[in-house]
Amino acid sequence: MKDYKEDDYLMLSGIQHYAFCKRQWALIHIENQWEENLRTIEGNIMHERAHNGPKLESRKNLLVSREMRIFSSSLGISGICDVVEFKKCNRDEENAVTLFNREGCYSVIPVEYKKGEPKVNDADRLQLTAQVMCLEEMLCTFIEYGYLYYGTTRRREKVEITEDLRKKVKEICSQMHQLVEKQYTPKVKRTKACNACSLKNICIPKLMKNSSVHDYILKNIGSEEL
Ligand code: SF4
Known part of the structure; x- marks a missing residue:
């Protein structure tokens, strides 16, 4: 098993970007591009709410830790758990x-807060699984499940941490490290996800798809006489 140095740790939260679109992840985490849209702003507000209140709260049979820092040297990632x-x-x-x-x-049970409603893809489940794998490595334990809390439904969804999810997280982390090492940003691959992408204005998928800059200028300005 590889043991990454702390300096090489990648952001755990990048896993959801990578699962959404590899290019989006590379634009943010390799090229340091970021653009706020309504969805990312709503997401930030949601996380701030999760982090309101004391960092450690003791209830009857429960200790609630907020903003707990986590890492895994075998995956080479670090991040913060909304709630453990x-x-x-x-x-x-x-x-x-x-x-x-x-x-x-x-x-030990991690809870990740998300705006919106449960997604059809695995992006949120993969991020939660990565948190579980970090906590397991730090606390020498085994965690069977965690929760995703969604702002729209205001409900927790229980997520079983399956072998399949664990395998995918290992693959994603390994691929992210390889891309960082090569400093390579994957090319545009247009999908339905592009419509909701916070980086669509930076990625410019339409321009990349069109045959030439000449066509782009004609379409957007109406004349190539500049
Ligand atoms: S616009 Fe599409 S291809 Fe470009 S980063 Fe976003 S999701 Fe990926």
Whole structure:
């Protein structure tokens, strides 16, 4: 198993960009391009709400940690969990962990906050799986599931962390590191996702698709006499 140096860690949140579009991920994480649109602004507000309140809150059988920093040296990623719930459990449960300065044992459950409604693709589930894999590596435990909370439905969706999701996260992390090493931005591949893409004005998929700059100028300005 590869052990990445801290300097080479990539942003965990990039996994959802990569799952959405490899080019979008490269524009943001290799070329440092970013453009806010309504969706990204709404998403930021949602995360700020999740991070409101004390960083560590103790309820009856539950400890709630907000903005917990996480990393995995084997995947070469780091990030922040919106919320991690530590739920009191029996010592003999296989995923039980002990916590510094706390009595008893706890099971670990991450909760990721998302604006909008559950997506048909796996982008959110992959991001949650990457969080689980980081927490497992940091806390030497096994986590069977986590939750995605959606702003539109105001409900939590339970996500089983399957072998398939874990395999995909490993593949994505490995591919992202290879692209960073090569400093390569994948070419435009137009899909329906382009309509909702926060970088469509930077990526300019239409211009890339058209046969020539001449056609583009004629269409957008009406004359090539400049
Ligand atoms: S506009 Fe389309 S091809 Fe370009 S980055 Fe966005 S989703 Fe990817």
